[in-house]
Amino acid sequence: MATQLLMAKSPEEAVNNKTATAAFLAGGTEVNRLGSDIAVKADMLISLKKCSGLSDITEADGYITIGSMCTFQDLIESDTVPCYLKEAAHFMASRTKRNMATIGGNIASLRSDSYLIPTLMAVGAVLEMEGNNGSCRIGIAEYVDRSEADALITSVTVPKEIKVISRRFANTAQSHAVLTMSAALTEEGIWLDGAVKNVGLLHFCDLEKAFREDPDISEEAIIEMVRVCTGLHTADDMFGSDTYKRYLIAVTAYDLHKRLVGKEV
Numbered sequence: 196m197a198t199q200l201l202m203a204k205s206p207e208e209a210v211n212n213k214t215a216t217a218a219f220l221a222g223g224t225e226v227n228r229l230g231s232d233i234a235v236k237a238d239m240l241i242s243l244k245k246c247s248g249l250s251d252i253t254e255a256d257g258y259i260t261i262g263s264m265c266t267f268q269d270l271i272e273s274d275t276v277p278c279y280l281k282e283a284a285h286f287m288a289s290r291t292k293r294n295m296a297t298i299g300g301n302i303a304s305l306r307s308d309s310y311l312i313p314t315l316m317a318v319g320a321v322l323e324m325e326g327n328n329g330s331c332r333i334g335i336a337e338y339v340d341r342s343e344a345d346a347l348i349t350s351v352t353v354p355k356e357i358k359v360i361s362r363r364f365a366n367t368a369q370s371h372a373v374l375t376m377s378a379a380l381t382e383e384g385i386w387l388d389g390a391v392k393n394v395g396l397l398h399f400c401d402l403e404k405a406f407r408e409d410p411d412i413s414e415e416a417i418i419e420m421v422r423v424c425t426g427l428h429t430a431d432d433m434f435g436s437d438t439y440k441r442y443l444i445a446v447t448a449y450d451l452h453k454r455l456v457g458k459e460v
């Protein structure tokens with residue numbers, strides 16, 4: 196159980212004190228969540244609350260850079276943050292939690308019901324990281340594949356003008372989502388990413404390929420494609436059957452694609 200609290204004054208101080216048994220503390224909604232073992236396993240928590248330079252939101256050359264300590268409510272109230280990211284921030288229904296939870300903490304939590312990661316992946320967000328070897332920039336997809344627990348996310352950069360649609364499916368606004376999916380339209384075609392509860396954070400490249408090769412592909416063909424997909428490891432659990440989850444992924448992907456390309460269903 197954590198017995199020490201360090202109030203880091205800078206990202207460098209936070210990173211220099213990070214060890215295998217220390218954990219960063221941002222809004223604390225995941226670290227202190229009932230059932231979370233982060234604080235139990237740590238001997239020291241490194242609070243980022245007083246770290247300089249982690250709460251700015253700036254705009255340059257069509258991109259918005261958001262400090263990792265910006266809360267979900269900061270995103271919603273900002274005049275600069277794109278609407279598609281505000282929509283994803285609204286997936287966190289509790290305003291009390293939105294006032295505490297940060298964008299950096301949400302990304303680092305890498306939850307399979309993540310509120311923000313599907314949207315950030317679909318738009319190709321880039322993370323600025325501070326580690327023991329200095330700072331670097333990596334794409335969020337790379338971070339999801341090989342997150343470095345000791346590195347600090349200092350900011351997240353997203354494009355301002357991009358068409359994005361997101362959907363979240365849960366029993367109630369406060370319940371865990373079985374599926375959160377985001378689709379973005381770029382010059383290369385559709386980008387499709389999702390969070391499937393108890394499965395993971397997924398980039399739906401086969402579906403993207405199918406939509407890019409045949410924009411008029413039928414809903415039945417997409418449903419069948421996902422039904423037989425061997426690379427998708429969904430299973431029966433309290434969030435629904437394997438069959439239901441595959442069907443939901445397929446019809447949601449089809450719906451998002453149609454809406455993005457302007458043929459609403």
Ligand SMILES: Cc1cc2nc3c(=O)[nH]c(=O)nc-3n(C[C@H](O)[C@H](O)[C@H](O)COP(=O)(O)OP(=O)(O)OC[C@H]3O[C@@H](n4cnc5c(N)ncnc54)[C@H](O)[C@@H]3O)c2cc1C
Pocket residue numbers: 218219220221222223224225226227228229233243263264292295296297298299300301302303304306308309310311346347348349370371372
């Ligand atoms: C009742 C309840 C329900 C929830 N439901 C959901 C849900 O459906 N979906 C969802 O996504 N989340 C959910 N959460 C978890 C949490 O609220 C969010 O993920 C939140 O965005 C975490 O942000 P935070 O600032 O509170 O992170 P913290 O709790 O402070 O930290 C979370 C993790 O990220 C690390 N971390 C924090 N900041 C950084 C940084 N800048 N760089 C590197 N590592 C960092 C911490 O060390 C820790 O491991 C839920 C929490 C509660 C209490």
